[in-house]
Amino acid sequence: MIATSNVQRPTSNVERGEAAAPFSIGWRILAIIIGGLFIYAGVIKVLDPVGFAGDIDNYKTLPWPIGVRLAFYLPWLEILCGLALITRVLYRGGVFILTVLMAVFIVATIVAKARGLDISCGCFGHASQYLSFAWHLALDFLLLGGLLFLWRTPLPKDGATA
Amino acid sequence: MKTLLRQSLLLIGLALLPAAGQALYYRDKVSWQTPVAASEMVTLPQAQSWSADTIWIDARPQDEFEREHVPGALLLNEDRWNELLPQVLAVWAPEKRVVIYCSSESCGSSREIAHRLRKEAGLTNVFVLEGGWEAWKKEKQ
Numbered sequence: 001m002i003a004t005s006n007v008q009r010p011t012s013n014v015e016r017g018e019a020a021a022p023f024s025i026g027w028r029i030l031a032i033i034i035g036g037l038f039i040y041a042g043v044i045k046v047l048d049p050v051g052f053a054g055d056i057d058n059y060k061t062l063p064w065p066i067g068v069r070l071a072f073y074l075p076w077l078e079i080l081c082g083l084a085l086i087t088r089v090l091y092r093g094g095v096f097i098l099t100v101l102m103a104v105f106i107v108a109t110i111v112a113k114a115r116g117l118d119i120s121c122g123c124f125g126h127a128s129q130y131l132s133f134a135w136h137l138a139l140d141f142l143l144l145g146g147l148l149f150l151w152r153t154p155l156p157k158d159g160a161t162a
Numbered sequence: 163m164k165t166l167l168r169q170s171l172l173l174i175g176l177a178l179l180p181a182a183g184q185a186l187y188y189r190d191k192v193s194w195q196t197p198v199a200a201s202e203m204v205t206l207p208q209a210q211s212w213s214a215d216t217i218w219i220d221a222r223p224q225d226e227f228e229r230e231h232v233p234g235a236l237l238l239n240e241d242r243w244n245e246l247l248p249q250v251l252a253v254w255a256p257e258k259r260v261v262i263y264c265s266s267e268s269c270g271s272s273r274e275i276a277h278r279l280r281k282e283a284g285l286t287n288v289f290v291l292e293g294g295w296e297a298w299k300k301e302k303q
Binding site for chain 1: 165166168169170171172173174176177178180181184185188191192193194195197269270273274277
């Protein structure tokens with residue numbers, strides 16, 4: 001009789017013991033910073049959905065009826081994904097959605113600028129309107145870079161909460 | 163991959179709940195079909211017909227304002243909101259109408275300023291000029 005119980009199946013780094021080691025402090029800090037930024041950005045927009053609807057409309061990409069509905073939805077999605085990053089509940093899903101949102105936003109911003117539109121992203125409320133386009137873009141790419149970096153986060157296991 | 167998809171769909175679904183609640187709360191406060199309620203837009207001939215009772219506000223950047231603007235218009239933009247708002251409030255009266263314009267139809271600053279004047283300064287009779295400065299220039303040529 002062959003004892004199969006001792007046979008180890010090949011496992012990835014993430015699943016191996018070293019990945020199950022405590023969540024590195026560096027990853028945690030990065031996830032908390034990025035998650036916190038998205039929560040902040042989401043809360044600001046939740047407080048003024050009409051203003052955010054106007055910001056979406058400035059991009060002249062979506063018809064108003066869709067833009068205004070997104071203005072009510074996207075901030076909550078940002079907040080939940082930000083919370084996912086901080087609490088590590090639904091972590092992978094949170095990182096994935098925020099990465100997609102960030103990439104779409106960067107493309108939309110560049111296209112709008114190329115079309116000569118007078119845009120204001122309103123991402124961080126009125127405070128962000130004092131930033132130049134170059135600074136906006138630099139900040140966006142920094143966030144996107146951080147999110148891509150978080151994809152490499154070692155997690156104890158890819159279970160329901162991580 | 164399956165976990166990623168499941169988690170993403172769960173987050174997307176969860177976000178719908180508070181969003182739907184908030185949209186319900188705002189159902190009568192938002193214009194769902196047009197960017198600005200038709201009653202808050204004004205055409206150039208209409209605004210000109212209001213004559214002396216109108217306060218014109220230029221929401222463009224300062225250099226564009228200094229180059230040319232609607233006669234008598236006051237500068238009020240996002241960059242210098244706190245600094246410039248008092249001059250608007252000084253001439254405003256409840257019976258007066260406020261008409262705001264920015265560069266063109268595509269710019270959003272006039273709508274943003276109109277929104278802030280209503281929300282933060284509590285002004286009424288605030289309108290956005292259709293076509294903005296371009297419409298004014300076109301009419302004057």
